[in-house]
Amino acid sequence: MGAPRLRWATVMDESRIRMRLDLAYDGTGFAGWAKQPGLRTVQGVLEEALATVLRDDNPPVLTVAGRTDAGVHATGQVAHLDLTPEQLRSLAKPHGGRPAPDPGSALVRRINGIAGLRSDVVLTRAALAPDGFDARFSPVWRRYEYRIADSLAARNPLHRLFTTWYPSALDVDAMNVASDELVGLHDWAAYCKPRAGSTTIRELQEFRWVRGADGVITAHLKADAFCHSMVRALVGAGVALGEGKLASDRMVGIRREQQRTSEFKVMPAQGLTLVEVGYPEDADLAARAERTRARRDDEAFDQGTPIT
Numbered sequence: 001m002g003a004p005r006l007r008w009a010t011v012m013d014e015s016r017i018r019m020r021l022d023l024a025y026d027g028t029g030f031a032g033w034a035k036q037p038g039l040r041t042v043q044g045v046l047e048e049a050l051a052t053v054l055r056d057d058n059p060p061v062l063t064v065a066g067r068t069d070a071g072v073h074a075t076g077q078v079a080h081l082d083l084t085p086e087q088l089r090s091l092a093k094p095h096g097g098r099p100a101p102d103p104g105s106a107l108v109r110r111i112n113g114i115a116g117l118r119s120d121v122v123l124t125r126a127a128l129a130p131d132g133f134d135a136r137f138s139p140v141w142r143r144y145e146y147r148i149a150d151s152l153a154a155r156n157p158l159h160r161l162f163t164t165w166y167p168s169a170l171d172v173d174a175m176n177v178a179s180d181e182l183v184g185l186h187d188w189a190a191y192c193k194p195r196a197g198s199t200t201i202r203e204l205q206e207f208r209w210v211r212g213a214d215g216v217i218t219a220h221l222k223a224d225a226f227c228h229s230m231v232r233a234l235v236g237a238g239v240a241l242g243e244g245k246l247a248s249d250r251m252v253g254i255r256r257e258q259q260r261t262s263e264f265k266v267m268p269a270q271g272l273t274l275v276e277v278g279y280p281e282d283a284d285l286a287a288r289a290e291r292t293r294a295r296r297d298d299e300a301f302d303q304g305t306p307i308t
Helices: 004-011 042-054 085-091 103-115 157-162 172-180 230-242 250-257 282-302
Strands: 017-025 073-083 121-128 141-149 184-187 201-211 217-223 272-278
Touching: 017 042, 017 103, 042 073, 042 085, 042 103, 042 121, 073 085, 085 103, 103 121, 141 157, 141 230, 172 201, 172 230, 172 250, 201 230, 217 230, 230 250, 230 272
Parallel strands: 073 272
Antiparallel strands: 017 073, 017 121, 141 217, 141 272, 184 201, 201 217
């Protein structure tokens, strides 16, 4: 990423200045990322805090890399917001005779200060974004983890909010063989909840299972993007296979049939965490975002959905 202090002289002449935010949250108490009337959401909480920090009743709208569902956690979520030069200057305003603070560091300190020491959402970093950066459209991959404590694992009650307890023993070796066969560019309609105007074609780049020293199983999944409910559905199919309820070739078979099935259950949200979002080199950010937007628009057009 570009260094904020090197860009300071140029960004102040621009109408809007983009900042990248890195954040983490415990999804237990949230109705997902996206702001919804009457519900507590991650976006809603953060934008309320921004309104206070910037003293603006209409704070910048956050754009996020992955719109996590209710109950899903994140340790490596990424978002961006666009500030006016006046808003950026307010963050860099000196206080008490001290030197002018870095605006990103000031934003982190103030947002986290409003949230409090026991907050379930934490801003871990904020900085001026490189040219062309878009939190949603620039990523080249997202990585998720899903934790399961089966009957062979130690069940730590301190981890119960981000680990799913499962009553049976699971065969991790069999799960790995079947999951590895799924990797590649495919249509995942059988593993996604349909959304109007959204494609179900994704490149699954990694899908593996690891049993830790405490016996807890972690599923590692990486893809260019995931369609709605795809991770929890894939994990659910893997669990059914690991328990012997699904034949060894059915995970691939279900994908090829491209039809939703009742042969496995989608796993609950609590075990799922967004752990990392990958971006290209700074010089490639704008081109990547442009290609992604164009592909999404083409997909919406092909499916007869108005482009908005």
